[in-house]
Amino acid sequence: MISKEHLTKKLFMVEDPNLSAVKDSWFHNQQSNVSLKEYIMIADEWFKSTDINNLYGWESFKCVDACFGCTHFIESFIIKHGWDGFQILEDEYNYYTLMGKEGVSVENLRPNVPLILSMPNWKHGTRRKDWVSIVTECERKNIDIHIDFAWLTIAKDIDIDLTHPCIKSFAMSISKYNMSWNRIGLRWSRQRHMDSITMSNHWQPNSNTNLMAYGVFFMKNIERDHGWNYHGANHYKVCKELNLYSSDLLHVAFDKNNQPIGIGKILTELSNSTV
Amino acid sequence: MDFEILTFDFKFTSKYNKIPPNLKIMIDNECVTNVAVEDSYHIKYDKKLFFEDHNIKIIKSGKTNDDPDQALIIETIMVDNINLQRLVYNNSIFYPCYPEPWATQQIKTGNALQNSVIGDKFLGHDGTWNLSFSSPFYKFLIKEIG
Numbered sequence: 001m002i003s004k005e006h007l008t009k010k011l012f013m014v015e016d017p018n019l020s021a022v023k024d025s026w027f028h029n030q031q032s033n034v035s036l037k038e039y040i041m042i043a044d045e046w047f048k049s050t051d052i053n054n055l056y057g058w059e060s061f062k063c064v065d066a067c068f069g070c071t072h073f074i075e076s077f078i079i080k081h082g083w084d085g086f087q088i089l090e091d092e093y094n095y096y097t098l099m100g101k102e103g104v105s106v107e108n109l110r111p112n113v114p115l116i117l118s119m120p121n122w123k124h125g126t127r128r129k130d131w132v133s134i135v136t137e138c139e140r141k142n143i144d145i146h147i148d149f150a151w152l153t154i155a156k157d158i159d160i161d162l163t164h165p166c167i168k169s170f171a172m173s174i175s176k177y178n179m180s181w182n183r184i185g186l187r188w189s190r191q192r193h194m195d196s197i198t199m200s201n202h203w204q205p206n207s208n209t210n211l212m213a214y215g216v217f218f219m220k221n222i223e224r225d226h227g228w229n230y231h232g233a234n235h236y237k238v239c240k241e242l243n244l245y246s247s248d249l250l251h252v253a254f255d256k257n258n259q260p261i262g263i264g265k266i267l268t269e270l271s272n273s274t275v
Numbered sequence: 276m277d278f279e280i281l282t283f284d285f286k287f288t289s290k291y292n293k294i295p296p297n298l299k300i301m302i303d304n305e306c307v308t309n310v311a312v313e314d315s316y317h318i319k320y321d322k323k324l325f326f327e328d329h330n331i332k333i334i335k336s337g338k339t340n341d342d343p344d345q346a347l348i349i350e351t352i353m354v355d356n357i358n359l360q361r362l363v364y365n366n367s368i369f370y371p372c373y374p375e376p377w378a379t380q381q382i383k384t385g386n387a388l389q390n391s392v393i394g395d396k397f398l399g400h401d402g403t404w405n406l407s408f409s410s411p412f413y414k415f416l417i418k419e420i421g
Contacts, residue, residue, distance in 0.1 A: 080356060191279045193355055194413040202413065203421050 001269050002241045011122060012264035014154070014231055014251050015178040016271035022221045023178075026214055036205045039212035040064055043186050046219040047172050052156040052228055057163030061170070061188035065201040066212060069183025070150035071095070073171035076187075076196035077116055077146055086114045089134070091123040093148070106133050111141035114168075118148040120155045125247030125260060127158050138166040151176055154227045154250040174218055177227065184208075184215035234270045238263050278325045279410055283307070284353035287316045291345040296398075297337035298347055303329055311337070312347060324410040333404040340374060349396040349404070355412055361420060363406065364394040371402035 034042075044064055048055075067073050074095065078086065087110055088096050090103040097103070109115060115138060121128045128134065138145055147170035152158060154176045162170070173185030187197050200207050223229065227250045235253075239246045244253035244261065251264035289296050289312040298316065300307040307320045335347045352359045369392045373381075381388055398404060409415045 192411060192413055194357060194416050198413050199417075199421075203417050 001273060002238055002266055004242055006266045006269065007242065008262035008265055011249075011252055011260065011262040012268075013176055013178055013180075014227060014264045014271070015268045016230060018222065018226070018230065019178045022218055025221075026217055031213055031217065033209055034213040034216045036066055036201065036209070036212065039184075039216055040066055040186065042216050042219055043184075046224050047153075047186060049224040050152075052225050053152060053158040054160070055158070056161045058188070060163050061190055063189040063192040065187045065189070065192070065197050067171055067173070067185050067187045067197050068200075068208060068211060069173040069175050069185050070148045070171045071183060072197060073146075073169075073185070073187050074116065074148060077114075077169075080193065080195040081114055086116055087143075088115070089117055089128075091121060091128075093118045093122070093150075106130055106137050109134075109137055109141060109143055111143065114144040114146060116146045116148060118150060119160065120151050120158055120249060122151070122249070122252065123260060125249050125252050125254060126155070127160065127248075131160075135164055135166060139164075144168045146170065151249060153177060153224070155248050156225075156228050156232075156250075157248050174215060177218075177222060179218070182211055182214050182218075184211040231267045231271060234267050235263065238266050238270075278323055279412065280321055280323050281355050281410075281412055282353075283320045283322060283331075284351070284356075285316075285318050285320075286350040286352075287312050288348045288350055289314065289316075289346065290348070291342055293342045294337055294339065294345065296335055296345050296347040299332075299334040299336070301330075301332040301334065315350075324412075326410045328407065328409045331406045331408070333398075334402075335398045335404070336401050338374065338401045340377075345399075347398040349398070352406070354408075357416070359406070362408070363396060366393075366419070367395070367404060367406045368393055369395040369398060369402055369404045371398075371400035373400055 048058060067076070088101055088103045090105055092103045117128070119128065120126050143166060145166045146168055149170055149172045152172055153174065169187060169189040171185055171187040173183050175183040175185070192198055231250055235250055236246060238244070239253050244255060247253055247260070251262060251267065252260050253263050255261050283302065285300060287298060295311045295313045298312050299309040302322050305322070308318050310316060333349065338345045349363070352363060370390065371392065373388055378388060395404065
């Protein structure tokens with residue numbers, strides 16, 4: 001089962017019997033509705049409950065809104081700033097590049113133009129290694145930073161000081177727990193601006209309540225650090241047996257050429273074999 | 276947090292033969308700019324606003340009887356990257372100061388002069404243009420436009 005043939009270039013998420021059982025239970029039992037307010041309160045507490053990452057300064061972000069995954073966060077941000085009104089860095093999530101946006105190096109960041117970046121980063125396998133220089137450059141050039149924390153739920157040892165004044169907003173989602181069918185999440189902002197997420201929360205607060213209801217159901221049944229707590233030992237075992245380097249992303253390892261490689265399929269098979 | 280920081284973005288053009296119109300912008304009691312608009316004028320301004328009622332004033336001055344064609348045109352007002360066109364048309368009020376002897380002549384010939392004009396972007400007379408809003412701005416937008 002632990003063989004090189006099961007390594008993937010594409011970085012697949014991990015599935016396991018617990019995650020599947022929660023999904024099955026949701027679809028096979030009667031469920032009740034959840035209000036937006038209740039969802040936000042429960043999700044805020046759940047995302048903050050990680051013991052394996054260190055995010056400081058949540059209290060600076062008092063404006064909390066539901067979002068339909070980090071993609072909603074990204075698209076809301078893009079609509080607000082316009083396609084030419086924001087920038088991304090090299091090695092960014094391909095979502096932007098597929099639509100023609102190219103990343104720039106840290107030293108080529110344009111002053112006064114907001115930056116959106118994913119954290120942790122797929123290519124670095126952890127927090128971007130140039131994070132300190134990014135923050136320094138953004139401070140020097142008056143660049144607002146918006147962070148897509150989509151992969152944080154399956155990461156460990158991510159240290160971020162959110163109190164840095166350049167960081168204006170960030171979002172998280174449950175989608176990486178084999179939940180691409182329900183990308184419910186939260187956005188935290190220092191200040192609430194009028195945009196798609198603000199509108200869906202404050203003008204149409206009853207939109208997609210089924211997503212929020214499942215979000216609450218999921219969070220009541222799956223602990224925040226489930227990924228590493230459940231699959232962590234297997235992650236290291238796979239790396240050891242296949243001579244790979246471990247990363248801080250559950251489903252990613254690095255080969256001897258320092259290229260990211262997917263181990264999500266193997267972890268999924270291992271978890272299914274232990275049932 | 277009981278305040279927000281909003282970016283105001285104003286664009287103007289002008290018409291005149293001899294003397295350009297003077298433009299003064301006030302947000303609440305703070306003067307944003309006081310300038311003669313010779314052709315076009317663009318200013319961006321960040322303002323800290325507590326969660327309460329606020330007011331933008333555009334004060335046009337400098338018109339004389341020597342230059343009856345002088346005008347200040349409000350091209351766009353953006354707040355937080357949002358064009359306030361609809362609010363400007365529906366909610367703004369311009370209080371013109373009509374020049375003499377023109378105003379008296381108009382009244383004598385039976386033309387009533389309005390004390391205020393709603394939604395005016397072409398300020399042909401001197402006067403004060405006024406737009407009220409409140410913070411948080413997103414809530415104000417939902418209330419007014421939503």
